[in-house]
Structures are given as C-alpha cells and as structure tokens.
Amino acid sequence: MSREKRTHRFIGKLRDVLSPSSVTATIFLSRYRQFLPLALDLLRFRNQRR
Numbered sequence: 001m002s003r004e005k006r007t008h009r010f011i012g013k014l015r016d017v018l019s020p021s022s023v024t025a026t027i028f029l030s031r032y033r034q035f036l037p038l039a040l041d042l043l044r045f046r047n048q049r050r
Helices: 003-017 022-030 032-049
Strands: none
Touching (some): 003 022
C-alpha cells in the first residue's frame, strides 16, 4: 500500500470523527507539510517579540 493511500485512509477516518470541521481538517492535513514550517516560523517570530 502506498503512503498516499494510507494518508487518504487516515484522512477518511478523521473525517468520520470530526464532522462540521472535516473539510477544514482534510484540507489542512493534506497540506500540513507546507503549513508546518510556516507555523513554526510564526511561533518563533511571536516568541522573539515578547
């Protein structure tokens, strides 16, 4: 089984668990590899400003 199929199956399971926010969660999960570095940079930036 390819990694993508496993990921899609995982997202499908999550979608069953979260109902209204499932679309947002699916979109986020499908792109979390792009968002993660951005989020970490933002957190670092905010921590430096304090």
